[in-house]
Amino acid sequence: MSELPKQKTLLFSISAGDCFKNFAAFEGSLFDLLGASLDRKELRLVFLAPSEKAVLRERLEKYRDAHTGQVVVEYVALPQRTRVQKIFTFFYSYLLYTGTTRTLATMGMRLSDAPGGGKTYLAPIKWLLSRTLGKIRFVRETLVPYLYERLFPQHPFADVFDRYKPDLVFTPNFFDRFDYELSREAKHRGVQRLGMVLNWDHYDKYFLPFLPDDLLAQAEQMKDFAVRFQGKDRANIRIVGYPFLDFLKNPHSIVSRGDVLKELGFPPNAKYILYVAGSMYCPDEPDIIEEILRWADSGEIGKNVYLVIRPYPRSGARGKDIDFDEKKFEGFAQHPRVSTQVKEFFNGMENDATFVNIMRHADAVLAIYSTAVLPAAALDRPLITTAFDGHKVRPFNRSVLRFELREHFKDILSTGGQARTVSFDDLKQKLTTYLAHPETDAEKRAALRKRVVDPLDGKASERVYYILINTLQNPV
Numbered sequence: 001m002s003e004l005p006k007q008k009t010l011l012f013s014i015s016a017g018d019c020f021k022n023f024a025a026f027e028g029s030l031f032d033l034l035g036a037s038l039d040r041k042e043l044r045l046v047f048l049a050p051s052e053k054a055v056l057r058e059r060l061e062k063y064r065d066a067h068t069g070q071v072v073v074e075y076v077a078l079p080q081r082t083r084v085q086k087i088f089t090f091f092y093s094y095l096l097y098t099g100t101t102r103t104l105a106t107m108g109m110r111l112s113d114a115p116g117g118g119k120t121y122l123a124p125i126k127w128l129l130s131r132t133l134g135k136i137r138f139v140r141e142t143l144v145p146y147l148y149e150r151l152f153p154q155h156p157f158a159d160v161f162d163r164y165k166p167d168l169v170f171t172p173n174f175f176d177r178f179d180y181e182l183s184r185e186a187k188h189r190g191v192q193r194l195g196m197v198l199n200w201d202h203y204d205k206y207f208l209p210f211l212p213d214d215l216l217a218q219a220e221q222m223k224d225f226a227v228r229f230q231g232k233d234r235a236n237i238r239i240v241g242y243p244f245l246d247f248l249k250n251p252h253s254i255v256s257r258g259d260v261l262k263e264l265g266f267p268p269n270a271k272y273i274l275y276v277a278g279s280m281y282c283p284d285e286p287d288i289i290e291e292i293l294r295w296a297d298s299g300e301i302g303k304n305v306y307l308v309i310r311p312y313p314r315s316g317a318r319g320k321d322i323d324f325d326e327k328k329f330e331g332f333a334q335h336p337r338v339s340t341q342v343k344e345f346f347n348g349m350e351n352d353a354t355f356v357n358i359m360r361h362a363d364a365v366l367a368i369y370s371t372a373v374l375p376a377a378a379l380d381r382p383l384i385t386t387a388f389d390g391h392k393v394r395p396f397n398r399s400v401l402r403f404e405l406r407e408h409f410k411d412i413l414s415t416g417g418q419a420r421t422v423s424f425d426d427l428k429q430k431l432t433t434y435l436a437h438p439e440t441d442a443e444k445r446a447a448l449r450k451r452v453v454d455p456l457d458g459k460a461s462e463r464v465y466y467i468l469i470n471t472l473q474n475p476v
Contacts, residue, residue, distance in 0.1 A: 008472040009044045011166040011186075014056055015178040018198045022172065023461070024059065026247040031063060033465040038070040043472070046164050048157070050178050051075035072164070078181060079154045088151050092144045096207040096229055097130030099405035104205065107397040134207070140231060144209050148184070157185040168472050171195040174211065175202040183210045192475055194468065196240075197222075200371065200452070203229050204407035214471075216464060218242045221411055221452045229407075238467065241460030242453060245378050248356060249458025255357040264308060264339040264358070271435050272306040272339075274362035274381075276372040277329070282400050285368070286328055287390025291424055292366075292431070296337050301428060302435045306337045308358055310372075364434045369403035373412055378453045380445055382434035383418040386427060416441065417448025 014020075023030040037043040047064070049056045057073075064071040081089065094101070106123045133139045169186040171179035174195045186193045193212035197203060200218070203225035211230055215237045217223040223239055226232045247253055261270055273292065277285055289309065296305040309329055332338045356375065359365060365376040366384045376383050389399050396402060403409055412418050419434075419441065421427040433440050449456065 007042055007044055008167040009046060009164050010468065010472065011046050011048060011160070011164065011169045011182070013169075013171045013173065013179050013182050014047050014049045014060060015053075015173045015176040016198065017055065019172060020059055022198060022243045023464075024063070025244065026250065027252070028246065028250070028461060030243060030461045030464050033461060034468075035067060037469065038067040041070060043469075044070055044072070044164075046072045046074060046160070046166065048074050048076055048160065048178075048182065051077040074160055076156055076160065076178075078156050078178060085151055088147065091129065092148075092209060093206040094126035094129045095134035095140055095144070096205075097127050097134070098204045098229060098407050099410065100201060100204045100407050101126070101130075101206065103402055103405045107402050137231065140207065144207075145184075145187075148209060149188075155185055155188070157182050161185055161189055161191070166191055167475065168468070169193050169212075170468060171212065173198045174208055175199070175205070180208060180210045183212055186212075192471065194471055200374070200408050201406065214238070216240045216467065218460070219452055219454060220450070221408065225407065238463075239455070240463040240467070241455045241457070242374065242378075243460040243464060245375065245453060245456065246458045246461050248360075248375065248378055249456070253353050253356060254360070255353065257361040260357050260361045263354075264306070266306045266339065267304065270304050270306050271302060271363040272308055273431065273435075274308045274310060274359055274365045276365065276367040276370050277309060277311050278368045278370055278400075281403075282368045283328075284390030284392055284394075284400075286331065287392075288366075288386055288427070289329075289332055291427075293332070293335060293337055295428055295431070301432045305435060306339070307335075308362070309338060309340045310355065310358075311340070363438060364431060367418075368400055369406070369409050373418060374453055377417060377445065377448050378456055380442070380449070382438055382441065383445065383448075384427070384430055384434070385413075385418055385420055387420050387422050388424075412448065412452065415448040415451055416444035417446075 034043065034045060038045060045067075047060050049060060057075075060073045064073050097105075102123070105126055106120050166186075169182060169191055171183050171193065172195065173179050174183070174197050179195070183193050183195060187210055192214075194214050194216065195212035196216040196218070200222060202208075203222065208230055211226075211232060213236055215226055215232060217226060217237050217239050218241060219239060223234065223237045226237055227234050258268060261268060261272075264272070266272060275285075275289060275292070289307070292301075292307060295301045296307065309332060311329060329340060333340055359372075359375055359381060360379050362381055364382045364384060365372065366386070367373055367376065368385055373383065387401055387404065389401075404413065413420055419430050421430050
């Protein structure tokens, strides 16, 4: 392991709860690995968190108290943007306009919400910005930072830099304004910057200013998206893997199929489908579930077939999502073939293990354009989505089909590793095939894994750690 010749200072942004999912939720996580350097007093770690996000404080301060004197937690408030600043933010955000942007800007995600980023009638202006000024490298790399410095004269992180004089700034959630404001300050002061985005759908949404020169990408898909949509140099992007998927390789987390079936209340010879719900994104899911249960009851998709319904995770849901799911699935709660799982995926090790092992032993995973594709692909589960809206015929802007415009899902479907079904008959045929012959489409799933989640060796956290340590030891 690399040794730091003297104590270095790392500024580490924690701007969202998903940072804990990636870096602290399991044994051997990045926080655990950094702890060794902290205990040897080779490293001083300064966590920066938004002052308004009190939910982050308890875990950060617990980690600080475990490494007394080596960890500092600072809370920073970003100033509210003025009208002029909001207009400028609109201008530079839509220097990028993709299928993902189109979905957000014209149709929205949840049926109950208006499109994001303003009114639908502004979509042509957004598209035009991307196809004109957005194509000019000078505008993206020089003019936007120049104007930003003049229109955003406040420097909310200046005091932190003055007091701690960091050697490296790590911004792992660069989609968040908190992170790119921090990166701006580091760039202004000539401090080395290392960054990444937390989720697979962040590079293809909007243009992100002040991206660090060096990026960490979770997989080849993410690296390609950083190059394709954000204009980054491929040579300055290193693939590290998804840190939260390291947990899948931990032998202590694995529970046997028999124990999982017992926990679910299913017989030992049961086969089961894991249905990962999309909440208010997909209001017609009860139609799909009702048909699957009818096929299971009649034996049309095989014998002893059961269903696990996993509602939308409450950690990422709003009150309306939770209420919607409770009403949507309450009619199935007492069905003898159903086990409804309402535990959150990443809210502590027990719930991690519960959901991961349910997915690990599922005979098929049905996820409607969901991030559940990532662990399902990593576990090589037969994977299906529905490209139809139950028994209803919805207009495209209200149909689940609108999600196929999003760049990361287009990428998924192009591999064939997630089967796209277009009707109830198509879904029934695919379920029947996968339940009887789970090896079907194995080569396509391998292509999906290689593209979207590799490397899967359980060492993503180690790679991030060594890159941080080596960058501190050998600054450019």
